[in-house]
Amino acid sequence: MTQASKSEQQKYERLLKKHRPSPPVLRNAVAAFVTGGAIAAVGQLVMNFFRARGLVPTEAVHLTSAVMIFLGSALTAIGVYDLVGRWGGMGAALPITGFANAVVSPAMEFKREGFVLGLGAKMFAVAGPVIVFGVVTSFVASLLRLLLWGVR
Amino acid sequence: MAGTARKRIGRSTLSFANRPVIVATASVAGPDEGRGPLGAEFDEVKKDRLLGLGSWEKAESQFLTEAITMAMGKAKVDQSQVDVLAAGDLLNQIISADYSARGLSIPFLGLYGACSTMAEALIVAAMAVDGGYADYALAATSSHFDTAERQFRYPVEHGTQRPPTTQWTATGAGAALVGSSGNGPVITAATIGMVIDYNQKNINDMGGAMAPAAADTIARHLEGTGRRPEDYDLIVTGDLAAVGRPLAADLLREKGYELGDRFDDCGLILYDRRKQDVHAGGSGCACSALVYTGYIHKLLQRGQYRRVLLVGTGALFSPTSSQQGESIPGIAHAVEIEAAGSATRDEDAAPRDTGGDER
Numbered sequence: 001m002t003q004a005s006k007s008e009q010q011k012y013e014r015l016l017k018k019h020r021p022s023p024p025v026l027r028n029a030v031a032a033f034v035t036g037g038a039i040a041a042v043g044q045l046v047m048n049f050f051r052a053r054g055l056v057p058t059e060a061v062h063l064t065s066a067v068m069i070f071l072g073s074a075l076t077a078i079g080v081y082d083l084v085g086r087w088g089g090m091g092a093a094l095p096i097t098g099f100a101n102a103v104v105s106p107a108m109e110f111k112r113e114g115f116v117l118g119l120g121a122k123m124f125a126v127a128g129p130v131i132v133f134g135v136v137t138s139f140v141a142s143l144l145r146l147l148l149w150g151v152r
Numbered sequence: 153m154a155g156t157a158r159k160r161i162g163r164s165t166l167s168f169a170n171r172p173v174i175v176a177t178a179s180v181a182g183p184d185e186g187r188g189p190l191g192a193e194f195d196e197v198k199k200d201r202l203l204g205l206g207s208w209e210k211a212e213s214q215f216l217t218e219a220i221t222m223a224m225g226k227a228k229v230d231q232s233q234v235d236v237l238a239a240g241d242l243l244n245q246i247i248s249a250d251y252s253a254r255g256l257s258i259p260f261l262g263l264y265g266a267c268s269t270m271a272e273a274l275i276v277a278a279m280a281v282d283g284g285y286a287d288y289a290l291a292a293t294s295s296h297f298d299t300a301e302r303q304f305r306y307p308v309e310h311g312t313q314r315p316p317t318t319q320w321t322a323t324g325a326g327a328a329l330v331g332s333s334g335n336g337p338v339i340t341a342a343t344i345g346m347v348i349d350y351n352q353k354n355i356n357d358m359g360g361a362m363a364p365a366a367a368d369t370i371a372r373h374l375e376g377t378g379r380r381p382e383d384y385d386l387i388v389t390g391d392l393a394a395v396g397r398p399l400a401a402d403l404l405r406e407k408g409y410e411l412g413d414r415f416d417d418c419g420l421i422l423y424d425r426r427k428q429d430v431h432a433g434g435s436g437c438a439c440s441a442l443v444y445t446g447y448i449h450k451l452l453q454r455g456q457y458r459r460v461l462l463v464g465t466g467a468l469f470s471p472t473s474s475q476q477g478e479s480i481p482g483i484a485h486a487v488e489i490e491a492a493g494s495a496t497r498d499e500d501a502a503p504r505d506t507g508g509d510e511r
Contacts, residue, residue: 004350004364012350016360019398021316021432028313076309085311092311101311109307112207126310 028089035088039095043068065096072100077108102127159282162376164344172281174489175229175288175334178222179446180215182297182323184430185438188423194324194446195222201298201323209247212296212325215438216241216252219325219445220292227288227329234258234329235286238276240269241294241437242321243303248294258290267358267391268345269293270326270441271464271485277330278339278487287332294325295436304355304471317357319393319435322422326441328449337452341488343373347468349481355474358435359396359419362465365482366392367403370463373486374409381411385457388448389484390440390464393419393433418443440464452491462487 004012046067050060072095075081081101085092092098103123110122124131161167179194186197196218203211216239224231237256240263241248253260265272273291280286300321301308330339348365366389374380381387392400397417404411418440419433444462451457464487469480 002346002348002368004348009351012364015399015402016352016395019395019402020357020360021395023315076311079309082309082311086313088311089313098311101309105307105309105311108309109302126306 031087032089032091035084035091036094037091039068039091039097042071043095068096069100072097073104076101076104081105099127099130102130161341162343163372164346165373165376166275166279166342166344167377168278168282168339168341170282170284170332171338171340172278172289172330172332173334173336173338173492174328174449175331175336176223176227176329177445177449178219178226178327179442180219180222180325181438181442181446182215184297184320184428185322185324185422185442188428190422190443190447193450194442195219198324201296208296208298208302209243210251212241212243212248212294212299212323213251215296215323215325216248216292216294216327217255219294219327220252220256220290223290223292223327223329227331227334229288229329229331231256231258234288234290236261236277236280237290237292238263238273238280239290239292240264240273242266242300248296248299249292252292252294263293265437265464265483265485266466266468267295267435267437267439268464268466268483268485269437270328270444271390271462271487272466274328274330274339274462274487275342275344275485277328278342281330281332282339284332289330290327291330292325292327293437293441295321295323295438295441297321297323297436300436314431315356316431317354317359317395318431319358319391319419319433320423320428320430321436322434322438322442323436324438324442326438326445328445336492337449337489338492339487340490341373341377343369343376343486345369345483345485347481347483349479351479353474353477353479355469355480357395357432358467358480359392359394359432360399361467361469361480362482362484363392363396363399364403365484366396366400366463366465367407369484369486370400370404370411370461371407371409373461373463373488377488381409381414384414384459384461384488386448387411387415387461388421388440388443388463389415389417389419390462390466391419391433391435392417392465393435394425395432396465421447449489452489455491455493457491459488459490462489 107123110118181194237258239249277289277291280289352361422434
């Protein structure tokens with residue numbers, strides 16, 4: 001293998017920077033803001049709907065999450081959510097709808113390899129790290145709280 | 153030059169004195185490729201990427217089988233007359249090529265050159281025919297947007313945003329039947345690439361990773377053949393696209409070669425970047441395969457181009473190597489093709505050569 005020397009690499013990096021287009025940060029930021037905001041607004045409407053029906057806040061939050069997960073999954077299943085994500089970037093990926101998309105899309109993709117080894121196993125290929133490190137961080141945070149402030 | 157390999161005229165530049173002929177080509181393209189500038193040139197454009205089959209992988213294999221069968225059909229050559237099939241694709245264990253070959257009774261040499269596979273296959277086919285090891289050799293390759301995405305990147309329905317340096321994997325297949333005699337453009341020389349690594353780790357910028365390999369191979373091919381850029385009507389890389397092409401032009405300029413307007417890239421030719429959302433341009437084995445078999449080959453057949461240098465470019469990495477923090481090495485293979493009936497090669501003309509043995 002022909003590996004370039006450090007100086008050749010650095011020279012090449014400078015050349016690359018000349019030709020590499022930078023992502024349109026402002027446009028992406030605005031699109032993310034609009035998309036994320038729109039999804040959050042929908043979530044708020046759903047929440048208001050449940051509260052108006054007399055549900056206490058904790059119940060309403062859970063049901064709202066369920067509805068938003070359903071919406072994200074449904075839009076993924078009909079092939080719409082990836083278009084939203086392409087346009088809105090992080091605005092579509094960050095909300096809970098994005099998490100639903102991250103689980104449903106590999107489930108759809110890998111169904112061809114069977115329900116068990118395909119869909120079942122690969123379903124968490126994208127969202128797995130979120131679950132793992134979310135749970136681990138919660139545990140560590142709770143443990144710290146326990147150690148610092150004792151049992152309440 | 154040390155050694156006794158008489159057909160080697162450079163470090164890895166080969167001269168095909170027996171002038172293997174590309175007797176027929178076939179191109180089967182996907183719908184996005186059909187909507188591009190070359191849509192009307194392909195032998196067939198499919199309406200969708202699944203072809204009514206059970207998986208994307210099966211569909212890709214179908215694209216490849218159809219291209220291979222069509223090329224043989226055009227030349228009126230039966231598969232029993234074809235001595236070797238040199239083919240590959242992007243998938244693990246090159247399953248598209250494997251399962252295509254399964255449906256054929258042609259001895260099979262599976263190849264992996266990433267997106268440079270078409271050029272690599274043409275070199276293998278040319279060597280087989282020129283060396284007297286084959287009367288007919290098939291060079292073919294395929295790629296498929298969905299099979300590539302699910303292997304290298306994200307599930308297709310996942311809502312990610314791709315940076316502007318990313319490229320779009322072409323869906324389709326191209327095949328070229330190379331023969332020891334017949335009418336058609338001739339493969340006169342080739343240069344086998346060396347793996348070149350400039351420590352590029354950005355998997356979203358393949359062009360940047362492959363440009364040094366393209367520059368290295370093109371320079372070595374020009375040195376080996378003793379030609380200048382002006383001797384070619386077109387020097388076209390496989391898929392350096394919008395970022396890699398100007399980079400390669402700059403690198404070649406530093407080596408003393410000004411390519412000018414005759415330097416183009418299949419990734420930029422295959423799609424209309426203003427209307428199709430392909431970001432930096434096309435990529436995949438089918439990119440150079442479709443553009444060559446569907447378009448450039450015809451220009452050579454009609455005599456509109458006299459001499460072309462096809463430089464397939466490939467990024468030799470995997471999701472595993474990338475996740476382990478490895479850089480992306482590139483490779484480029486150059487194939488020099490002349491129009492039928494062009495002047496015989498002047499600089500290194502040799503008498504019809506059997507390599508010393510009986511054919």
